[in-house]
Amino acid sequence: MESMIKDIKLAPSGHDKINWVKNFMPVLNSLNDELSKSKPFLGKKMVVTMHLEAKTAYLGLVLKNAGAEVVVTGSNPLSTQDDVAAALVESGVTVYAWHACSDEEYETFLHKALDSRPDIIIDDGGDLVSLLHGSRSDLAENILGGSEETTTGVIRLKALAAEGKLKFPMIAANDAYCKYLFDNRYGTGQSTWDGIMRTTNLVVAGKNVVVAGYGWCGKGVAMRAKGLGANVIVTEVDPIKAIEAVFDGFRVMPMTEAAKIGDVFVTLTGCRDIITKESFAVMKSGAIMANAGHFDVEINKDHLKSMSVSQRTVRQNIEEFVLQDGRKVYLLAEGRLVNLAAGDGHPTEIMDLSFAVQALSALHIINNHEKMKKEVYIMPDEVNQRIAELKLEALNISIDHLTEVQKTYLSQA
Structure with a gap:
């Protein structure tokens, strides 16, 4: 599949941006090390529709290193950074996006991404899900599951689920503690x-x-x-x-x-x-x-x-x-x-937590899709705990732990 971007010659500055954010994303770095070895997404196709800037690009590379065939599009016409898009293409990721695209171009990019027939989607705002429940509903049966980044998108998902129309399981990444407590606030x-x-x-x-x-x-x-x-x-x-x-x-x-x-x-x-x-x-x-x-x-x-x-x-x-x-x-x-x-989006250290949620949401789908229903799921608490522990470790912060006596006390009826 051939990418559609503004200019591949912009890639050098895009690589610089991606390399910069990697210095401040220790949780995603840890997951990258782990998933690069186990390659849980080998043979799977993933479409990521998000604000295409350096932090999103690094998430795309982590998923690629984990074995996935990754396609990335922008979720907003003005938030795509063309140099980052070019750097992703040079890194082996298919990209359909450029800054200030028209509404028609934006729609084309989404359709081109879905032409890859993805197994897993990561959506931001619900545009992918909307297409998969509309003009591209023929592809819905291929979807093992997906995750949604935003409050707006989760509202749309819950409306579909309430009507019994949701065609595949979706994880409300936005509703994970390690997302909304830090990213949103x-x-x-x-x-x-x-x-x-x-x-x-x-x-x-x-x-x-x-x-x-x-x-x-x-x-x-x-x-x-x-x-x-x-x-x-x-x-x-x-x-x-x-x-x-x-x-x-x-x-x-x-x-x-x-x-x-x-x-x-x-x-x-x-x-x-x-x-x-x-x-x-x-x-x-x-x-x-x-x-x-x-x-x-x-x-x-x-x-x-x-x-x-x-x-x-x-x-x-x-x-x-x-x-x-x-x-x-x-x-x-x-x-x-x-x-x-009009900016570069959320601070890098914050998106380290949010994109760890996204990566682990995709991993949860791979490991559990056969028993997941066509519903909206919340990230299991133990996953949030793991992300928080990795972040604390990176910050060189230690916390207290319950003793066995305390655990017994708290578990009493």
Whole structure:
């Protein structure tokens, strides 16, 4: 299969990026050493659809070293790094992706990847699963199982499973402790602000920051905003999460109220139409909007365009919209994932944990697919424990262990 990438000559800088992240991914390095010897995926085909940057590339190489025939595509048109894609191709991985691809090209890449007739899939957002339950459903019977990286994708999976329509077992990697406790909270928290700050070059301290959604990602973004000196406002639809935000020290109010006082808005709900015409109508001039949810539907761009008299790019990854009354509002990275479209994604050490979850999810499927039902599974706790132990070992941190007496005490009825 011939890859489709921007330019193979970009590979040298891509190799440099991959080699850099390998220095800070000790858990994945340990799994690479182990799986390279046992080669549990020998003879199996795997399709990985994720944000194609250096950390994802290293996961692809670990799977290849474990014996798999690996095909990688991007899960977002703006998050693919062309030099990394080229380096992967030089390393023997088939790649269908390039930066800023059109919607049609993006769809083509997914179809080309599925043409490999994979045994296992690793999805990010559910686009692969959607195709395998739609126009490419003829391939579903070949799938031993797969895993899903994001909250958005898991929501889609659970909806399929609830309707009895899921065609193969899927592991909700996003719901593993070693994923959401660290990736969603610390990873999204840091990388979102990295994307916003490097794009705008503006101070955060003293600004009113509106965080839409107080799940693990929202908690991380709100925590980091507070640490940077912002006045944080949270919007929520879940009363339990709303009261949690209050107890964490944040103001909570509806979006239409927050829109009047917000300086920076960050959406992280996994839903659509979080910021719409009602909010645009009352925003301050100079308000900045960014999205860190998987799809570019949280900030309604159609509403924004219809209310604007002009639209132009004023700085890389910043679009200025002049509203009919002369107010100017700004949208970052086309409303796509700001931490990847305008940054390098989550910190390397965080993705070390997340991609260990993905590698071990694939291993779990290989070892257990014959007895797995067409359901959504959560990573077994012992796998999370193993990942955490490997990470602690790499950090040279020791912890206490239960004595036999303590184990007996805790197991008593």
